[in-house]
Amino acid sequence: MILKETPPESVERAFREMSGDAEIQISIAGDIGDDGRFGEQWLLATGDDIMVFSPNGNEASLRIKLPLKDLIGVKTQSLIGSSALETTTSSGSLVELIQYSNVHSTKFAAAAKWLDQKVKGEELSPVTEKSPTRCPKCGMLLREDSKVCPRCLQRGKVIVRLMTYLKPYWHIACIVGILTLSTIGLRLISPQLQRILIDEALNLEKIRVSGPRYDLLGWVVLALAGVSLVGAGLRILMGRTRARLGSRITYDIRGQLYEMVQRMSLRFFDKHKTGELMSRVGRDTGALQDLLAFEIPFFVVNMLMLIGIGIMIMTMNWKLALMTLIPMPLVALGTTAVWNRIRYMFRKVWHRWSQLSAVLNDTLSGIRVVKGFAQERREVERFSTRSHDLYQANMHAEQAWATVMPMLSFLWGLASLIIWYFGGRSVMGQQMTLGTLIAFHAYIMMFLGPLEMVTEMWSWITRALAAAERIFEILDTEPEVPDEAEAIAMPELKGAVEFQNMTFGYDRHKPVLHNIDMKVEPGEMMGFVGPSGAGKTTMTNLICRFYTADEGNILVDGIDIKKIKLDDLRRQIGVVLQEPFLFNGTVAENIGYAKPGATREEIMQAARIADAHDFIVKFPDGYDTNVGERGQKLSGGERQRVSIARAVLRDPRILILDEATSNVDTETEKRIQGALARLVKGRTTFAIAHRLSTLRNADRLMVLDKGKKVEMGTHDELMEKKGTYRKLVELQQEMSKIKAVDG
Amino acid sequence: MTEENDKKSAGRMPEPPDDENAFKLRFLDPAEVKFFRAGDALRVTIEGDRSCLRVVPMRSFPISLRDQYISIRDMEGNELGMVRDPSKLDKESRKLLEEEIRRRYFTPMIHRINSMRDRFGVFEWDVETDRGPRKFLTRSLHDGLKETDIGFIITDMENNRYELRRDSHLDPSSAAILDRRL
Numbered sequence: 001m002i003l004k005e006t007p008p009e010s011v012e013r014a015f016r017e018m019s020g021d022a023e024i025q026i027s028i029a030g031d032i033g034d035d036g037r038f039g040e041q042w043l044l045a046t047g048d049d050i051m052v053f054s055p056n057g058n059e060a061s062l063r064i065k066l067p068l069k070d071l072i073g074v075k076t077q078s079l080i081g082s083s084a085l086e087t088t089t090s091s092g093s094l095v096e097l098i099q100y101s102n103v104h105s106t107k108f109a110a111a112a113k114w115l116d117q118k119v120k121g122e123e124l125s126p127v128t129e130k131s132p133t134r135c136p137k138c139g140m141l142l143r144e145d146s147k148v149c150p151r152c153l154q155r156g157k158v159i160v161r162l163m164t165y166l167k168p169y170w171h172i173a174c175i176v177g178i179l180t181l182s183t184i185g186l187r188l189i190s191p192q193l194q195r196i197l198i199d200e201a202l203n204l205e206k207i208r209v210s211g212p213r214y215d216l217l218g219w220v221v222l223a224l225a226g227v228s229l230v231g232a233g234l235r236i237l238m239g240r241t242r243a244r245l246g247s248r249i250t251y252d253i254r255g256q257l258y259e260m261v262q263r264m265s266l267r268f269f270d271k272h273k274t275g276e277l278m279s280r281v282g283r284d285t286g287a288l289q290d291l292l293a294f295e296i297p298f299f300v301v302n303m304l305m306l307i308g309i310g311i312m313i314m315t316m317n318w319k320l321a322l323m324t325l326i327p328m329p330l331v332a333l334g335t336t337a338v339w340n341r342i343r344y345m346f347r348k349v350w351h352r353w354s355q356l357s358a359v360l361n362d363t364l365s366g367i368r369v370v371k372g373f374a375q376e377r378r379e380v381e382r383f384s385t386r387s388h389d390l391y392q393a394n395m396h397a398e399q400a401w402a403t404v405m406p407m408l409s410f411l412w413g414l415a416s417l418i419i420w421y422f423g424g425r426s427v428m429g430q431q432m433t434l435g436t437l438i439a440f441h442a443y444i445m446m447f448l449g450p451l452e453m454v455t456e457m458w459s460w461i462t463r464a465l466a467a468a469e470r471i472f473e474i475l476d477t478e479p480e481v482p483d484e485a486e487a488i489a490m491p492e493l494k495g496a497v498e499f500q501n502m503t504f505g506y507d508r509h510k511p512v513l514h515n516i517d518m519k520v521e522p523g524e525m526m527g528f529v530g531p532s533g534a535g536k537t538t539m540t541n542l543i544c545r546f547y548t549a550d551e552g553n554i555l556v557d558g559i560d561i562k563k564i565k566l567d568d569l570r571r572q573i574g575v576v577l578q579e580p581f582l583f584n585g586t587v588a589e590n591i592g593y594a595k596p597g598a599t600r601e602e603i604m605q606a607a608r609i610a611d612a613h614d615f616i617v618k619f620p621d622g623y624d625t626n627v628g629e630r631g632q633k634l635s636g637g638e639r640q641r642v643s644i645a646r647a648v649l650r651d652p653r654i655l656i657l658d659e660a661t662s663n664v665d666t667e668t669e670k671r672i673q674g675a676l677a678r679l680v681k682g683r684t685t686f687a688i689a690h691r692l693s694t695l696r697n698a699d700r701l702m703v704l705d706k707g708k709k710v711e712m713g714t715h716d717e718l719m720e721k722k723g724t725y726r727k728l729v730e731l732q733q734e735m736s737k738i739k740a741v742d743g
Numbered sequence: 744m745t746e747e748n749d750k751k752s753a754g755r756m757p758e759p760p761d762d763e764n765a766f767k768l769r770f771l772d773p774a775e776v777k778f779f780r781a782g783d784a785l786r787v788t789i790e791g792d793r794s795c796l797r798v799v800p801m802r803s804f805p806i807s808l809r810d811q812y813i814s815i816r817d818m819e820g821n822e823l824g825m826v827r828d829p830s831k832l833d834k835e836s837r838k839l840l841e842e843e844i845r846r847r848y849f850t851p852m853i854h855r856i857n858s859m860r861d862r863f864g865v866f867e868w869d870v871e872t873d874r875g876p877r878k879f880l881t882r883s884l885h886d887g888l889k890e891t892d893i894g895f896i897i898t899d900m901e902n903n904r905y906e907l908r909r910d911s912h913l914d915p916s917s918a919a920i921l922d923r924r925l
Binding site (some may be wrong): 032036037038039079080081082084086089093094095096099101102103105344345347348351 | 781782783784797805845846847848849850851872873874875876877901902903904905923924925
């Protein structure tokens with residue numbers, strides 16, 4: 001992150017007048033003026049002062065100057081559609097330094113952190129590099145999940161890289177190449193045969209002189225038949241080989257991509273939405289396949305065709321060739337322009353389609369609500385408005401299409417007219433034979449197709465290459481929590497966990513946990529308590545090493561968690577989540593997921609401990625009962641016990657329970673509690689619960705609030721202390737009284 | 744809900760039960776509310792109740808009824824009360840409140856579209872707004888667009904917002920550009 005941008009001369013001058021040759025520490029521009037309109041303002045900071053300048057032509061006026069020693073804090077404030085950098089002075093008043101649109105939020109957040117540490121006299125942490133949201137070369141905004149700038153994309157490089165995937169199949173690629181060249185050659189032969197047919201076999205003058213030559217006619221027609229037959233054969237062969245090659249390479253890349261995605265850390269999945277990733281694995285690889293199997297070969301074939309035909313017609317009659325070709329670029333350009341227009345119209349249709357289907361999706365999936373509130377009439381109206389919009393856009397697009405297409409074919413037909421007229425004159429003047437003219441015409445007709453395509457092809461290819469590059473981007477991403485080379489194998493953990501002054505944020509400049517210290521002995525049960533958003537789940541995520549600490553350390557058995565072999569660590573951690581996730585499969589498969597190769601007896605024993613065995617066996621299909629997608633065929637309490645059984649089977653040293661008993665009736669809760677008590681025994685356990693009663697077995701409790709550790713101790717100690725915990729307990733007792741009355 | 748309750752609520756605003764006054768909306772009496780500036784912070788005094796050193800005004804209906812029902816909240820996000828209609832406040836308070844709202848809700852209004860272009864899968868807008876000219880990108884044409892009664896609220900890829908009205912605020916050639924796309 002660069003916090004030193006070069007200010008305009010006027011600002012530089014104004015600054016120098018003010019501060020002499022003091023060293024500039026921060027110099028960044030915001031894009032909202034103090035009048036609330038878009039306009040530049042500059043924030044400059046030296047080791048002693050913060051200044052804000054408004055450039056105004058050649059002059060820059062100083063708007064704010066504050067000595068750092070008079071400040072007690074600097075932070076950013078998120079507004080709606082913009083943000084502001086604010087500071088509090090030692091007299092307690094608040095000063096807004098500069099407002100900026102969210103384009104600049106990253107650099108201002110970094111500046112705020114630096115300034116805040118400076119005025120508080122804290123140690124300055126290094127300004128961290130964050131992945132750029134704009135292309136460093138051209139300034140184009142990048143898709144939020146990708147560093148690929150489509151404008152600066154080096155097409156050549158991507159193609160070269162794609163070619164490396166060809167390597168294992170080079171012999172197939174060679175065959176495709178040879179086949180391609182042969183088909184092109186064959187297609188170029190036909191018009192020549194036609195020429196011979198007309199000039200030699202069907203030439204009336206020659207027939208008059210030496211009689212009809214049936215043998216020649218026969219041979220030529222036979223040759224024509226041969227050419228088209230062989231051509232068809234070659235095309236079949238080529239298509240099949242090409243399909244095989246393209247599919248195979250995409251298969252390789254898709255596999256590699258999926259493997260990579262599985263290895264990514266959770267932080268990666270926070271940044272990339274599920275839909276995004278599905279589209280990358282699915283759609284982008286699909287685009288890649290099209291590119292490899294169709295677009296690139298198609299492009300190459302057409303280019304070669306163009307060249308081949310060009311040579312042919314130039315040698316046949318270069319004057320006529322030039323005459324026909326000169327208007328072509330104009331026609332091609334015109335076509336492209338018209339195409340662009342029409343494309344927008346169809347996109348508009350598509351846009352309205354999606355609006356219409358949004359309405360459909362909305363009301364059909366919410367049909368109970370619609371009927372419940374008797375709103376059918378209104379929904380019909382809403383639909384018909386959208387439908388009408390769609391009908392209009394559709395009509396306009398189709399009409400334009402119907403108008404433009406015949407006009408275009410007329411334009412392309414002009415080439416033909418030129419040939420007939422000028423070529424015809426040459427034939428009359430005996431400078432050219434009729435056969436040559438016919439062959440010439442055939443070549444030109446063959447020429448138009450590829451020409452029309454080539455203009456379109458280029459944009460298709462660019463788009464597909466961008467897809468390829470996005471795929472490579474994932475393939476090139478370093479997994480965020482890689483096993484360090486000298487990772488320590490720890491097949492048997494004891495289960496001691498320690499946090500040392502640990503700070504962490506999902507977004508690095510917004511910590512959600514601040515300076516947490518905690519030491520948990522093997523076998524101890526630690527409960528996390530606090531309002532939602534306090535950071536309880538984040539604590540457990542860090543223990544699983546789904547994320548790594550930004551500052552401070554996390555130790556397991558006295559060893560930095562980052563140095564422990566990830567496999568070993570995860571194998572010995574078990575998680576029971578609030579919303580247990582079950583895969584679509586049988587109960588046995590779901591329990592067995594925790595321990596590949598577990599025997600049926602082990603699975604049943606685990607289920608017994610989790611108090612799940614009885615209800616499972618009572619199912620008509622017993623352990624072979626299919627749980628449905630996400631386990632929806634089971635009740636909440638049943639799902640929970642299956643997931644506990646899973647944890648039991650895993651037999652972890654460290655156990656994480658995230659609110660395991662919400663939304664179940666009292667009887668089921670009792671059963672789950674019992675199952676959990678059996679599970680917890682002898683394991684280091686971290687438990688999260690909103691209902692404090694569920695934590696009564698905990699040895700110690702940590703109270704968290706807004707990412708900070710507020711209190712820690714046993715239940716009795718904390719009650720004694722009369723702090724936050726006691727308040728929470730009392731509040732919940734009140735609530736349960738109300739519930740009791742309600743119930 | 745019991746039958747009795749059902750009858751009561753028909754055609755009327757649902758009344759919370761008396762013992763749950765804590766859940767009743769509080770509307771501030773314009774005569775008793777005064778806004779001040781302290782530094783760049785907006786400060787409020789509610790007569791007979793309390794002062795708050797820094798408050799944040801939030802629109803309850805930022806799109807459909809932007810000038811009314813302003814929720815006044817402290818920095819922890821607790822609502823002190825609602826201002827039904829800022830125009831009923833005294834002149835100075837009204838000015839300060841509206842200034843703060845304008846600062847907080849940075850939503851330039853687009854009155855001219857110079858061009859809308861598809862650039863490699865993202866959509867580039869080049870516009871003139873009431874706060875100056877601007878270029879921004881949305882993910883696709885319709886992704887960032889939220890339709891309102893009078894036009895659209897556009898959210899760009901960096902969460903900046905723009906307002907686009909399909910009425911007299913938009914000049915005719917821009918309306919034509921827009922119409923070609925939407």
